[in-house]
Amino acid sequence: MQFRTKARAVDLLGKGQIADLPTAITELWKNGYDAYADNLTAELFKEGFNFLENSYFIISDDGKGMSSSDILDKWLVLGTDSKSRAELDEESEATLWKRPRIKAGEKGIGRLSVAYLGNPMLMLTKKIGFPIEALYFDWRLLENYNLFLDDINIPLKSVNNLNALESVFNDLKKDFQSNFNKEVDLYNKPIWEGKQIELKSEIIANTKEAILEAPILEYIFSFFNSEDSHGTLFLTFNPINQILELAENDNDGLEDRKFVISSLTGFTNPFKDTNIEIFTTFNINKENETFDLLNSRGNFFNKSDFDLADVYINGEFDGNGSFNGIIRIYNESINYTYTNPRKKDKRSLYGCIPIELGYSQGEEKSSNLTENQFNALRNKVTEYGGLYIFRDDFRVLPYGRENADFLGFEERRSKRAGTYYFSYRRMYGYLDLTRDRNEYLKDKSSREGLINNAQYRAFTNDAINFFKTLAQDYFATEAKQSLFIDKKKELNDQHEALKADKAREKADKIAFSKSLNDYPKKLDEHQSKYEHLLNQLDEKLSLINVGYSEVEKILDELQKMDLELKGLIPKVPKRYKPTETQKERLYKFENRLNNYIELVTPKREELNKKAQDKLEIRDLKIDFTKKYNGYISSLEKALNENRQQLDNKFSSLSKDYRERSRRLINSLSENKERIVGEIVSKEQVNHFTNEIEKQYNSLFEETERTLFPLVEHIKRLSFDIDEEQVQGAYKAQYDQMKYQWEQTRDTAQLGIAVEIIDHEFNQLYAKINNQISVLGKNDTVNSIREFNFLEKNFKQLEDKYALLSPLYRISGALIKDVSCNTVYRYLLEFFENQIADYNIKFEVSEAFKSHSIAIKEPVIYTVFINIINNAIYWMRNKEQRIIKLDYLPESNEIIIANSGEKIPDYRLDKIFELFYSQRPNGRGIGLYLSKQSLLESDLEIFASNDKKYNYLNGACFIIKLITEEDV
Known part of the structure; x- marks a missing residue:
């Protein structure tokens, strides 16, 4: 007797064990890495791209590939144990002469995840020195519960010439359809029955419809472009909808696209220096657009991002309840140890696990970073934040995903943020597992997380209590150590001061903008009234006998309006530099006012002379005195108004200073009588002395931070220095220098590239011109030869442009x-x-x-x-x-x-x-x-x-x- 295996067992081991699309792709990429590939690619060709009539999905790697024997003896044999034994290869042809790699795969069934991607499938693979091998299959055939494995034919053929690929492909499809020739089994029972008859029809139809369109053939030809080519390519003819929807830009599939991107990004550990140099891409080809899906939402983390962390943890769990490492809080590093007071048991020993973690503050005001640094890091954390797990520097899914908070950070924080502090969404970093160190922390059969065994539970218990204790020690609202709270408060105070300064600057800008908008109307009103008064004065002075009393009121109004002219131009705030648009508007306003003054001045002077002729010296003397008093009154009014504002501000500041001082003194003195009454021993004297000294130091620090700086600022004020103008000048100078530097840098970078192009292109054009002149002589032999040279030089020109284009x-x-x-x-x-x-x-x-x-x-x-x-x-x-x-x-x-x-x-x-x-x-x-x-x-x-x-x-x-x- 012996076991017989139903075909659907393979379906259950393959597609049935894959949790989602990213897991399926990850499994195939791991196999590519194990085959010593350097480039792992997923490629979607959407219907309509380069006139494609169908959509295609390709997973490929440039690994060592397989011969027909490899396919028959290894790829088609499930559960091969070479990976699970974790034996290292020897550097040889089998490793493509690369350093031996620790295997990323383990169970020998990851290859079956290709079934998740869609059906049918064509696998093309080539080993150096061997022909391309082609295998065609539709995995849905395995869903038939009446079939045994030995009933199934998986067609495999060699492709000795790529030009014959389409012919070989058609032969493979015919061979595959032989699986449907048999109608009944050995017991004369129908193999296809019930709903599976519909499945059979669909598989046959899809096989007949599967074609290799021109763009796909071009891709395959470029992949296997020489005798020395090597690697494996899986081509899926009817990709699942989840893959097709990745090409869309609508909001409906946004969350799913983010899920796929966040799951496939960070395939290998980017947080530390490793010997793994693997490049992963997921290209989307649709209509006239091609882009890498994995970079479409910004860059992933790298090791340098830890330098931007306001809180940084670097250490390791020893596998038995203890942590030892350093904690950096802003710019200060602390040696930190922790031991979880749980029951120790050899069965729960999980092995040493290093951890490196950065933490981003939720608000810019609590961060030590510049605005640009904070925003750049916040964008990364928003897209990819989480605690990742890597085994032998390969990512373990689902850890790092938004919903993979396996240590329960958000659940605790939702109960009391002031106590538990750490948020899963604001952290980034990794736990570093290896097979050797952590042999009992194993993946679930679905490759969706670690098995919940005794070792896993011990580790999560240690990690959870570590973060709880660390928060209570340094980060809680009432932490045992005040280092973080003090520094955070200092940063918050600085941020609030800058915020208040920006608000004041914004208010000035708003007032200036409003005055720019109000100016035309004010000038129109002033001009209309002024011209009306001049006309009235002209009429009065035209009378034969006119007395001073008849024109006195008009002259007074004109004098008043003359003094108002200076106030018509909007006052430019000294604290900031107006925009170019605002300066242009202001310039036009000044021109308009000057034109207006030039227009009315001759008439005003003419009427002044006319008034002098008509009026007596006594009347003119009275008018002159009024004008004189008008100037004095205007200056006096302006000075008194500002003095009143100054007195009010001093009074307000003085009152505020007294109230703050009284509160600080009361804070120190209010418990004096009670404390003195409680002292009954020498020990208490020392204790209360220390407590009072601490309180005094805290209150004195507050005065140095809030009250004394204002006094120092007022003491430095001088009528000889306009502080607002100085500050505005420095701000304007800084903005101008920053702008000029950015312009200079961009221009110079472009200049370097242009110089290189000029040098290279001049040589190439000289060659091309020379060869074109030779071609014009109609010498057939020479023409052919020179034409070949010309073609070669144009290719060089194209290559040089391709080389230089990244510089732009x-x-x-x-x-x-x-x-x-x-x-x-x-x-x-x-x-x-x-x-x-x-x-x-x-x-x-x-x-x-x-x-x-x-x-x-x-x-x-x-x-x-x-x-x-x-x-x-x-x-x-x-x-x-x-x-x-x-x-x-x-x-x-x-x-x-x-x-x-x-x-x-x-x-x-x-x-x-x-x-x-x-x-x-x-x-x-x-x-x-x-x-x-x-x-x-x-x-x-x-x-x-x-x-x-x-x-x-x-x-x-x-x-x-x-x-x-x-x-």
């Missing part, structure tokens, strides 16, 4: 982990001609190739291009021409060294100054911009003649991360 995308680029090996390959291609022409030896260390930098990709390319370009120039007259790229892991420093001219010690710093250059016709902006660009990514660059770095005895540059010690 600095402003819109996102920070990401850039592989140094990718940078090296880029430089080899970029400087291909110069390296050959000057016989340059371009060396690179393995340490450099395996390192990566968190930075905007165009920035790092521009920096390296500038340094290498300088190196090539200064090596021209050297016999040995060597450029070496290296990385020192112990100090986290990148080295760019060459054997050219050595930089004198006194110039090591000067070469980074703007416009400083020793090259003929050099502009001296490249290194300056390189330094500034790197600073924005918290990196610094410097030159050194230290033999530790400069072992080629030429020019040597070092790039390193800026640490707190460097600041």
Whole structure:
């Protein structure tokens, strides 16, 4: 007797064990990693893209691929144990000559998750030295409960020539349809019955409809583009709706898209330096648009984000109830230990688990970050915040998802935020599991979390109580230690002061804007009334006999309106710089007022002269006296109004000062009699002395923070210095400098790229023009040869543009982990001609190739291009021409060294100054911009003649991360 296996058992082990779409993709990507792939890709081709009639979904990896024997003996054998034994391979052809990897897969059934993606499926795989193998299958066939595994035919064929792929594909479909030739089993019972007859019809119809359209064939041809190609590609012909909906931009599927993105991002641990260099992409191709889904909602976290954390935890749980590590609260680090007073049992020992966690404050006012830093981090936390679990640096789902709060942070916080403090939505970081250290913390069969065994329960109990105790020690409303509360209050006070200052500035702006809007109407009213008075005065003075009493009232009104002219122009606040639009409006208003004055002045002077002729000296003297008094009265009124405001403000401040002082003194003295009466021992004297001293110090700190600064500010006030104008001038100067710097930087970055283009393109165009002239001579043999040259040079032109195009995308680029090996390959291609022409030896260390930098990709390319370009120039007259790229892991420093001219010690710093250059016709902006660009990514660059770095005895540059010690 022996077991027989129903076909649906495979369906239950595969699709039935997969919780969701991200888990299915993750399982296939893990298999790609285990096959020594470097690039793991998901690709959706939506109907309508490049005229596609159907939608397709592809999962691919550039791993070692499989031969037909591998497929038959391994891929089609479920539960293979090579991964579960966790045996390391030996570096060989089987590892693509890469360092052996710890297997990410474990149960030997992850391959079956491809069934989750849709049906039918075509698998194409190639091993180096072997032909492409093609396998066609529809996983729904396994849903038939009457079929046994040995009843099923899975067609497999070799593809010796890609041009024959369509023919092979059609043969595979015919072979697959042989599964439906048999109508009854050995016992003469129907194999397909009931509702499954409909399933059978659907499978057959889908197989007949499955075609390889031109864009898909092009993709496959580019994937297997040479004899040395290797890897595996799964093509699904009818992707499930959840995949298709990822291409939509509507709000209906927003939550599902966020769920998929947050689940697939961070496939490997981005929070720490690892040896894993895996690149994951999920491209969406729809209509005329292609984008990477995983980057569509912003960058994921990286290790440098821990530097931005206001609270940072780094330590480890020992597996038996204790934690040991450091807690950084704002800028102060504390050694912290904790032991959970639970019952210790060997059966609950879960192994050492390191933890590294950052925490973002909910409000900017409670954070130590700048506004831009706070907003950038808040955006990441909003999208991806949570506590992740990685095993051997691979993500364990569902941990890190919004709904995966397995330690119950939000439940506790909802009960009492002031006690429990920590919020799952504001944290980011990871727990670091490995198979060796934590063998009893295992995944559920559904790959959806860890099994809830004794070890898991012990760990979660330790972690929960650790966070509870830590909150009570430092972060609760009434914490045992006041470090966090004190610093938070200081930041809040600073923020409120700045907020109040901005509010005052905003009020000034609003008042100024209102006056700009009110001005035209005021001027119209003034002009109309003034001209009316002039006309009245003219009429009166035209009379033969006119007395002073008849024109006195008109002259008084005109005098009053003359004094009002100065107040018609809106007063510009001194605390801020008006916008260009506001300045333009103000300029037009002033012009209009000046034109008005020029218009009425001649008539006013004419009437003044007429009045002097008509009126007696006594009358004119009376009018002059009134005018004189009018000026005195106007000045006196303005001064008295402001003096009254000053007296009111001083009175208010003085009253407020007295009330605050009284409250502080009462706080210290109100319990004096009671405390003195309670003292009955010497010990109490010491105790109360300490308590009173602490209270005094606290109250005195409050006065130094609130009352005394105001007094000092008033003491510094002087009629000789306009504080508002000084502050406004500095603000305006800062804004102007910031704007000019941004403009200069962007322009200069573009200039560097244009110079490079100019140099490269001029050479290529010269070649092309020469070859076109040769083609024009109608020499058939030469024409063919030159045409080939022309085609080649156009290809070079295209390639150069492709190389240079990243340099233009600095402003819109996102920070990401850039592989140094990718940078090296880029430089080899970029400087291909110069390296050959000057016989340059371009060396690179393995340490450099395996390192990566968190930075905007165009920035790092521009920096390296500038340094290498300088190196090539200064090596021209050297016999040995060597450029070496290296990385020192112990100090986290990148080295760019060459054997050219050595930089004198006194110039090591000067070469980074703007416009400083020793090259003929050099502009001296490249290194300056390189330094500034790197600073924005918290990196610094410097030159050194230290033999530790400069072992080629030429020019040597070092790039390193800026640490707190460097600041």
